[in-house]
Amino acid sequence: MPLQxxxxxxxxxxxxxxxxxxxxxITLFWKDQIGLTLTDILLLQAIFSVASVIFEYPSGYLxxxxxxxxxxxxxxxxxxxxxxxxxxxDSFTGVLLAEIILGGAWAFISGSDSALLFETLRTQGQEEHxxxxxxxxxxxxxxxxxxxxxxxxxxxxxxPLLPFVGQIGxxxxxxxxxxxxxxxxxxxxxxxxxxxxxxxxxxxxxxALLENRHVRATILFGTGLGIASFYAVWLIQPYMQQTGVxxxxxxxxxxGANLTIALCSLISQRLHFAWGHRGMAALFIALIIVGYxxxxxxxxxxxxxxxxxxxxxxxxxxxxxxxxxxxASRRSNRASILSLHSLAFRILFVVTGPLVGLSADHLGLxxxxxxxxxxxxxxxxxxxxxxxxxxxxTAE
Numbered sequence: 124m125p126l127q128x129x130x131x132x133x134x135x136x137x138x139x140x141x142x143x144x145x146x147x148x149i150t151l152f153w154k155d156q157i158g159l160t161l162t163d164i165l166l167l168q169a170i171f172s173v174a175s176v177i178f179e180y181p182s183g184y185l186x187x188x189x190x191x192x193x194x195x196x197x198x199x200x201x202x203x204x205x206x207x208x209x210x211x212x213d214s215f216t217g218v219l220l221a222e223i224i225l226g227g228a229w230a231f232i233s234g235s236d237s238a239l240l241f242e243t244l245r246t247q248g249q250e251e252h253x254x255x256x257x258x259x260x261x262x263x264x265x266x267x268x269x270x271x272x273x274x275x276x277x278x279x280x281x282x283p284l285l286p287f288v289g290q291i292g293x294x295x296x297x298x299x300x301x302x303x304x305x306x307x308x309x310x311x312x313x314x315x316x317x318x319x320x321x322x323x324x325x326x327x328x329x330x331a332l333l334e335n336r337h338v339r340a341t342i343l344f345g346t347g348l349g350i351a352s353f354y355a356v357w358l359i360q361p362y363m364q365q366t367g368v369x370x371x372x373x374x375x376x377x378x379g380a381n382l383t384i385a386l387c388s389l390i391s392q393r394l395h396f397a398w399g400h401r402g403m404a405a406l407f408i409a410l411i412i413v414g415y416x417x418x419x420x421x422x423x424x425x426x427x428x429x430x431x432x433x434x435x436x437x438x439x440x441x442x443x444x445x446x447x448x449x450x451a452s453r454r455s456n457r458a459s460i461l462s463l464h465s466l467a468f469r470i471l472f473v474v475t476g477p478l479v480g481l482s483a484d485h486l487g488l489x490x491x492x493x494x495x496x497x498x499x500x501x502x503x504x505x506x507x508x509x510x511x512x513x514x515x516x517t518a519e
Contacts, residue, residue, distance in 0.1 A: 125305045142268060142293055147373055147374050147378075148279045150360040165479055166477045167219060169473045173469075175229060182462060195304065209284075209287045234465065236260070239306075239307075240257065266382065338447075345468075350472060351503070355433050380434045384438035400510075403443060406439070407507075411496075414431075418489070
């Protein structure tokens with residue numbers, strides 16, 4: 124059955140999209156080859172997030188209207204263009220242009236692959252197993268990033284641009300995979316017809332952010348959890364430099380982090396059945412606090428292991444939070460709601476990312492990690508309370 128093959132193809136696409144050869148060395152590339160400071164790097168990522176914000180919700184809405192397969196094809200074309208520009212960049216401006224285009228690519232992917240997976244399962248009557256399949260897809264993605272990290276250091280040493288050239292080749296393969304995907308037939312939906320696209324888009328925003336308390340709480344709590352693991356992504360490489368981690372370790376360390384995400388994604392649903400929502404929410408917060416506190420108080424070579432607590436949290440929370448949003452949405456707004464979740468994350472990073480970079484440049488990395496441990500404790504505890512308080516009865 125052609126539709127059944129979507130699942131295995133989405134696994135392959137997830138592996139390819141996250142086999143990011145440059146990621147394990149990207150901060151070093153920006154610092155050593157382009158000459159950026161940590162403030163520049165966090166500012167660059169904030170601008171990347173602005174580009175994603177601009178594209179995010181419109182891309183999700185277009186995915187719901189044009190089809191998830193079409194959105195993924197557009198994403199591949201933009202990614203090929205963005206990584207191609209990276210091979211020509213020699214300044215902040217050149218990197219910025221490439222990042223903006225890549226921001227558009229990720230915006231079109233955001234929600235589209237997960238929504239296509241859910242719709243494929245729905246047509247086969249298996250939507251109640253979505254979290255398990257989502258965990259597998261996340262596992263494939265993080266395994267891909269781990270595989271890319273293993274080769275990143277060798278590729279970078281051979282030629283600093285080789286990781287970027289390899290990235291172009293992977294996205295060409297990804298484009299070929301997306302061209303073979305099958306779009307599921309949409310389910311029949313009741314309710315009044317909405318003839319204005321703007322009206323329909325605003326209706327989805329109102330539903331997610333105002334009318335449905337649990338969707339709103341899930342977006343808020345999920346955004347906090349997501350940003351907690353994201354700051355460390357950009358700060359862990361200079362932290363390892365400062366603590367004396369050999370450059371040769373960078374690729375394997377990055378691979379280990381992504382394998383941790385993959386493993387935790389695979390066991391997320393099983394652990395959730397055993398611990399329940401309250402237990403998992405407490406685990407998420409504990410991993411964040413201990414992870415940042417450990418990075419703050421540890422100055423030894425092995426201090427980077429506390430980063431793995433943050434990646435474990437990232438793997439555990441992703442399938443669970445996405446499952447809540449998927450089950451609260453329908454075919455006409457599924458990608459849009461997932462994109463609103465990503466949009467909230469991007470806006471928060473735009474506002475806070477440069478400030479974290481300034482703190483790292485002026486206060487130092489370890490004091491910054493300590494401040495983050497305190498701030499996340501203060502922010503996530505009420506977020507978890509709100510998320511648990513609005514759980515549907517069927518989710519208890």
